[in-house]
Amino acid sequence: MDAMLIEGEAWTSSLYRTLQKAVEERKDSIDVWYESPAVELIQDAKTKIIHGVKVDNKGTILNICAKNGVVLCTGGFENNMQMIQDYLQLPYGYSKAARYNTGDGIKMAMEVGANLWHMSNVAGPDLNVLNPETNTAFAYAIQGKKDSLSTGFATQNVIFVGADGTRFTDESLIPNHGHVNFHGSWTHMPVSLPAFAIFDETARLSQPVYPTWSEGNVEEIEKGLIVKADTIKELAEKIGVDSDKLQKQIREYNSYCSNRKDPIFGRAKDTLKPIKKAPYYAMELVPSFTNTQGGPERNANSQVLDVRGHVIPHLYSAGELGSMFSSIYQGSGNLGECVAFGRIAGQNAAAIKNDTTQESVMEGKIALKASWQEPKEIIPRSGEYLGEDRGIGGPIKVLVAMNNDEITNIEIIYHNETRGVSTNAIDTIIQSIIKNQTTQVDAVSGATVTSKALMNAVKNAIEEKE
Amino acid sequence: MDAMLIEGEAWTSSLYRTLQKAVEERKDSIDVWYESPAVELIQDAKTKIIHGVKVDNKGTILNICAKNGVVLCTGGFENNMQMIQDYLQLPYGYSKAARYNTGDGIKMAMEVGANLWHMSNVAGPDLNVLNPETNTAFAYAIQGKKDSLSTGFATQNVIFVGADGTRFTDESLIPNHGHVNFHGSWTHMPVSLPAFAIFDETARLSQPVYPTWSEGNVEEIEKGLIVKADTIKELAEKIGVDSDKLQKQIREYNSYCSNRKDPIFGRAKDTLKPIKKAPYYAMELVPSFTNTQGGPERNANSQVLDVRGHVIPHLYSAGELGSMFSSIYQGSGNLGECVAFGRIAGQNAAAIKNDTTQESVMEGKIALKASWQEPKEIIPRSGEYLGEDRGIGGPIKVLVAMNNDEITNIEIIYHNETRGVSTNAIDTIIQSIIKNQTTQVDAVSGATVTSKALMNAVKNAIEEKE
Numbered sequence: 024m025d026a027m028l029i030e031g032e033a034w035t036s037s038l039y040r041t042l043q044k045a046v047e048e049r050k051d052s053i054d055v056w057y058e059s060p061a062v063e064l065i066q067d068a069k070t071k072i073i074h075g076v077k078v079d080n081k082g083t084i085l086n087i088c089a090k091n092g093v094v095l096c097t098g099g100f101e102n103n104m105q106m107i108q109d110y111l112q113l114p115y116g117y118s119k120a121a122r123y124n125t126g127d128g129i130k131m132a133m134e135v136g137a138n139l140w141h142m143s144n145v146a147g148p149d150l151n152v153l154n155p156e157t158n159t160a161f162a163y164a165i166q167g168k169k170d171s172l173s174t175g176f177a178t179q180n181v182i183f184v185g186a187d188g189t190r191f192t193d194e195s196l197i198p199n200h201g202h203v204n205f206h207g208s209w210t211h212m213p214v215s216l217p218a219f220a221i222f223d224e225t226a227r228l229s230q231p232v233y234p235t236w237s238e239g240n241v242e243e244i245e246k247g248l249i250v251k252a253d254t255i256k257e258l259a260e261k262i263g264v265d266s267d268k269l270q271k272q273i274r275e276y277n278s279y280c281s282n283r284k285d286p287i288f289g290r291a292k293d294t295l296k297p298i299k300k301a302p303y304y305a306m307e308l309v310p311s312f313t314n315t316q317g318g319p320e321r322n323a324n325s326q327v328l329d330v331r332g333h334v335i336p337h338l339y340s341a342g343e344l345g346s347m348f349s350s351i352y353q354g355s356g357n358l359g360e361c362v363a364f365g366r367i368a369g370q371n372a373a374a375i376k377n378d379t380t381q382e383s384v385m386e387g388k389i390a391l392k393a394s395w396q397e398p399k400e401i402i403p404r405s406g407e408y409l410g411e412d413r414g415i416g417g418p419i420k421v422l423v424a425m426n427n428d429e430i431t432n433i434e435i436i437y438h439n440e441t442r443g444v445s446t447n448a449i450d451t452i453i454q455s456i457i458k459n460q461t462t463q464v465d466a467v468s469g470a471t472v473t474s475k476a477l478m479n480a481v482k483n484a485i486e487e488k489e
Numbered sequence: 490m491d492a493m494l495i496e497g498e499a500w501t502s503s504l505y506r507t508l509q510k511a512v513e514e515r516k517d518s519i520d521v522w523y524e525s526p527a528v529e530l531i532q533d534a535k536t537k538i539i540h541g542v543k544v545d546n547k548g549t550i551l552n553i554c555a556k557n558g559v560v561l562c563t564g565g566f567e568n569n570m571q572m573i574q575d576y577l578q579l580p581y582g583y584s585k586a587a588r589y590n591t592g593d594g595i596k597m598a599m600e601v602g603a604n605l606w607h608m609s610n611v612a613g614p615d616l617n618v619l620n621p622e623t624n625t626a627f628a629y630a631i632q633g634k635k636d637s638l639s640t641g642f643a644t645q646n647v648i649f650v651g652a653d654g655t656r657f658t659d660e661s662l663i664p665n666h667g668h669v670n671f672h673g674s675w676t677h678m679p680v681s682l683p684a685f686a687i688f689d690e691t692a693r694l695s696q697p698v699y700p701t702w703s704e705g706n707v708e709e710i711e712k713g714l715i716v717k718a719d720t721i722k723e724l725a726e727k728i729g730v731d732s733d734k735l736q737k738q739i740r741e742y743n744s745y746c747s748n749r750k751d752p753i754f755g756r757a758k759d760t761l762k763p764i765k766k767a768p769y770y771a772m773e774l775v776p777s778f779t780n781t782q783g784g785p786e787r788n789a790n791s792q793v794l795d796v797r798g799h800v801i802p803h804l805y806s807a808g809e810l811g812s813m814f815s816s817i818y819q820g821s822g823n824l825g826e827c828v829a830f831g832r833i834a835g836q837n838a839a840a841i842k843n844d845t846t847q848e849s850v851m852e853g854k855i856a857l858k859a860s861w862q863e864p865k866e867i868i869p870r871s872g873e874y875l876g877e878d879r880g881i882g883g884p885i886k887v888l889v890a891m892n893n894d895e896i897t898n899i900e901i902i903y904h905n906e907t908r909g910v911s912t913n914a915i916d917t918i919i920q921s922i923i924k925n926q927t928t929q930v931d932a933v934s935g936a937t938v939t940s941k942a943l944m945n946a947v948k949n950a951i952e953e954k955e
Contacts, residue, residue: 068534105606108816109783112578112609112677130796136600140571143578143609187673206681207653211578213679215672287753317575330596350574 038358056080058417060127060439064093064338066135071329072336072378073135082418082437089337092372095327096342096365097128099315102158102415102441110142110317114216116310117153119160122415125441128344129318135338137319138330141349146357147201147312148211150183150218152232152248155471158415158441160311161233165220167197168291174233178294180226182276183308185215188259188269190276195291201312202352209352218308219262221273224300232306250305258303273298314357318345325368336378339368401436409436410484414476416440421477423484430457433481445473452477504824522546524883526593526905530559530804532601537795538802539601548884548903555803558838561793562808562831563594565781568624568907576608576783580682582776583619585626588881591907594810595784601804603785604796607815612823613667613778614677616649616684618698618714621935624881624907626777627699631686633663634757640699644760645692648742649774651681654725654735656742661757667778668818675818684774685728687739690766698772716771728771739764780823784811791834803842805834867902875902876950880942882906887943889950896923899947911939918943 046053056078063077065086075088100106101118103126108114118124129139151160166183169175177183177194185191191213196203198212205213227240227249236243243249252258255273259266279285280297319327319340327338327345341364343357401422403409411420416439424432433453440446448470455464462482466474512519522544529543531552541554566572567584569592574580584590595605617626632649635641643649643660651657657679662669664678671679693706693715702709709715718724721739725732745751746763785793785806793804793811807830809823867888869875877886882905890898899919906912914936921930928948932940 109606110576110609112816114816130604133599133604133796134602136602138596138599139605140575143576185672185674189672191672205679206651206655206657208651208681208683210679210681213671213676215674215676217674330599350578350580 038362059085060417061097061131062127064131064135066335070336070378071136073338079417082420089372091374091376092337092339094325094339094341094368094372095128095132095319095344096340096368097131097344098124099318099343100124100126100129101312101315102126104441104444111145111315112143112211113148113214113310116148116312117151117158117160118313119151119162119311120313122157122159124314125416128340132319132327132338132340132345135335136329137327137335137338138332139317139345140320141346142317144316144346144348144350144353145201145211145312146314146316146353148214148310149198149201149312150214150220150308151311152306153309153469155469158445158470158472160309161235163233164197165232166192166194168195168294173197174230176226176230176232177220178291178296179222179229180296180298180300181220181222182272182298184219184221184264184269184272186217186264187215188264188266189272190288191215191218193285193288193290195294199352200354214310216310219264220306220308221258221269221298222304222306223298224302224304225296226298227304244304248306251302252305253302255303258305262305262307314343316343316346316348316353318343321345321347321364323367324371325364326371337372337376339372341365341368408484408487410480410482410487412476412479412483414438414440414473415445419473419476419480421480421484423481425485425488430460430481430485433457440470440473445470448473449477456481504828525551526883527563527597528593530597530601532801536802537602539804548886555838557840557842558803558805560791560805560807560834560838561594561598561785561810562806562834563597563810564590565784565809566590566592566595567778567781568592570907570910577611577781578609578677579614579680579776582614582778583617583624583626584779585617585628585777586779588623588625590780591882594806598785598793598804598806598811601801602795603793603801603804604798605783605811606786607812608783610782610812610814610816610819611667611677611778612780612782612819614680614776615664615667615778616680616686616774617777618772619775619935621937623938624910624935626775627701629699630663631698632658632660634661634760639663640696642692642696642698643686644757644762645688645695646762646764646766647686647688647692648738648764650685650687650730650735650738652683652730653681654730654732655738656754657681657684659751659754659756661760665818666820680776682776685730686772686774687724687735687764688770688772689764690768690770691762692764693770710770714772717768718771719768721769724769724771728773780809782809782812782814782819782823784809787811787813787830789833790837791830792837803838805838807831807834874950874953876946876948876953878942878945878949880904880906880939881911885939885942885946887946887950889947891951891954896926896947896951899923906936906939911936914939915943922947 059078059080061076062079064073065075066073073093075086076093078085078087098121101121101124104115106126107116149164154161164173165176167173168178182190183192183194201212202209203212231237232240240249244251250261252261255270256266259269277297277299280295283292283295285295321327321340325339325341326334327340329335342361346360403422406425408423410423411418419438420436422434422436423430435449448467451467452464452474456462462478525544525546527542528545530539531541532539539559541552542559544551544553564587567587567590570581572592573582615630620627630639631642633639634644647660648656649658649660667678668675669678697703698706706715710717716727718727721736722732725735743763743765746761749758749761751761787793787806791805791807792800793806795801808827812826814822869888872891874889876889877884885904886902888900888902889896901915914933917933918930918940922928928944
């Protein structure tokens with residue numbers, strides 16, 4: 024669900040709070056478990072019935088038996104870079120809402136034979152700044168006029184340019200959930216990457232880029248989120264864009280401001296503000312989205328279907344995971360779908376099933392009853408020490424080998440960080456710690472949380488020794 | 490593989506012919522079966538080993554045992570409209586090469602637990618005319634200058650417009666396998682749909698749109714592939730585009746021709762030819778592609794992987810089915826990949842496996858040996874007659890119920906036509922035949938082959954009676 028809706032910064036969160044309250048009022052009959060992600064569906068190989076889920080409860084795998092049904096509502100794959108590349112026609116992209124939607128529900132559904140649908144549809148991309156602390160994009164749009172959806176920063180003395188230093192969109196138009204009216208048809212907004220917002224001193228002083236940013240965006244310049252230069256030429260060199268093309272683009276754009284007309288993209292007249300007061304600034308923009316739409320195919324009963332269109336017995340889904348919205352612009356229909364199909368899925372999953380008396384269930388009885396299973400225990404040998412800290416995806420556990428005070432090896436025992444930038448960061452940090460013999464090494468850009476958690480885990484292991 | 494490469498119209502087909510010859514020379518050891526599509530992989534539920542495939546040999550299901558491995562190389566999903574919507578961010582699109590790639594290999598791989606990758610990458614879209622006889626797009630590009638890849642028609646007195654009657658691209662630039670340099674980054678060509686080529690009498694007489702079209706494109710006007718009108722206003726009304734916007738766009742474009750400069754999309758100077766000689770013409774363009782890239786994930790040994798990254802034993806893949814090309818522009822790398830990974834997959838699939846002596850194989854021995862299985866036989870009751878003809882996807886079999894000379898019901902016993910337009914056509918034709926009591930009804934536009942095959946099948950059933 025939308026970050027603003029939950030955090031209440033722009034709207035009142037009334038829908039979310041109503042649902043939350045209804046759950047709390049039923050706490051005698053509804054157990055809510057946090058930090059217990061499902062890791063696998065339990066399926067009978069013969070009947071294909073789903074009998075429950077395996078969950079990872081702080082490192083312990085627990086089999087949860089479901090008498091009548093399981094509802095998958097794990098959200099989409101906003102934080103899974105491999106799936107973004109595989110399904111969204113983008114080389115990269117970032118969530119601006121949920122931080123923990125990793126596509127695990129899609130993988131679990133595939134593992135029990137589900138068909139997928141609507142995989143390339145997404146409520147995005149629009150362009151925002153990446154927050155390296157969270158590996159998600161800052162929320163709100165910056166395109167479009169200032170309102171409850173947009174900070175309006177891009178309507179100041181700001182243009183967006185693509186990889187070659189030229190403009191590719193109307194900065195004054197807010198992309199509706201990442202969709203634009205492209206010559207009469209609503210399509211995903213075409214973007215050139217890497218993309219940058221280019222602006223001048225007047226724009227910097229006009230407003231914080233985001234409501235959470237500092238006055239004059241001073242802190243964000245210090246943090247490196249904004250690059251500063253005295254000339255456009257120097258700015259172009261700093262961000263790796265052709266400086267002749269960027270200078271030409273700014274001259275052209277400034278002439279549109281003088282003429283009060285943008286003949287190329289039709290930017291709104293009252294937002295045609297020239298870029299002319301030094302120093303100049305650049306800010307990298309990334310494709311961002313509120314949510315994905317793809318996932319297991321479901322029917323009108325919220326039942327999940329296999330690749331031949333047959334129901335997978337006792338498996339249901341709701342929410343953005345396998346949403347009914349295909350390639351069209353879904354508007355604000357996502358919430359309506361969540362409520363309607365959440366209710367349908369819940370009712371049907373709770374309904375008593377007659378097919379559970381089958382032989383297969385009896386056969387599987389012992390394996391399927393709820394039971395705590397200890398994971399394989401790691402017993403450190405002499406000179407080895409265990410350490411742990413929390414990353415973005417949960418605990419990061421390490422086994423550090425020491426020879427007196429020298430760190431000779433670091434082995435990852437457990438992690439659930441995002442594939443791609445975060446897992447690459449793990450390799451980099453390990454090499455760096457061993458090379459420099461200190462846990463105070465540089466964090467990997469774009470994976471700060473993972474980097475720091477890993478350093479802390481190693482530090483904790485070393486302290487274990489002492 | 491590319492249509493031109495096989496049919497030899499533009500190039501020499503030398504690669505394809507070399508491979509074909511090599512297979513023919515080995516006919517003592519290689520059996521080639523046509524009209525026997527694989528319909529399911531045979532997998533051991535416990536070991537996950539792939540032991541063979543079920544094939545549909547003209548209506549009879551045959552289990553083919555594979556001693557050491559199965560190589561999936563079924564191509565992509567160019568002809569599966571549902572998958573195009575689900576994976577390509579397009580509401581519709583058409584193959585301009587293979588006619589029989591329906592995504593069946595992807596479904597079969599999913600059914601045995603394969604992970605998918607690179608699903609949204611496609612060698613397209615570029616814009617071409619749909620051939621309603623084949624339900625594929627005419628091959629060659631029409632954008633770009635005339636060469637071995639393009640007919641160059643769009644560089645005549647022709648513009649492309651989108652749903653609102655405005656231009657959205659540089660008609661003089663050929664999209665490289667559907668990719669364009671979008672402000673410095675190579676992306677899939679953004680398209681506005683429905684799209685139209687708008688041209689005048691001078692363009693019509695300049696050349697056939699495609700090499701297979703008639704002189705002056707006269708036959709294609711008669712067939713309705715080209716719409717003709719005396720004025721732009723009338724033309725706009727015929728194709729359902731805002732006539733004021735289209736007239737304004739043509740005036741603007743003609744002014745670029747006078748000024749020898751297209752300030753919006755930078756169309757090449759020598760192609761700026763005005764649209765001014767009546768009558769005027771419009772031709773609908775559809776997104777088209779040579780091939781898709783997505784499918785089951787494979788490793789460097791051409792082994793297919795499951796959603797947790799484990800090898801599915803004895804299953805290999807090659808070609809565009811799960812190509813290694815992710816979100817980047819694949820250039821002409823597809824053929825290189827076909828050759829390299831075809832060889833790797835073949836060698837590894839043929840290598841003798843030690844894991845086939847497992848108990849599970851013995852257990853499954855009877856079920857897994859090659860054996861002919863008769864499909865459920867349809868025995869017509871009194872007043873019912875069987876008929877058959879060939880559609881695009883293979884045989885269409887019908888059971889026609891007659892009351893004396895009246896056709897009272899038509900039941901489809903078997904068909905493998907494309908989901909979407911073709912299956913909708915089946916319903917329409919059946920209703921139409923029953924309503925009009927004749928098999929001479931209008932074919933459904935876009936599904937002519939399916940329509941005619943169905944009419945013939947019913948006709949054959951009626952003749953069966955007589």
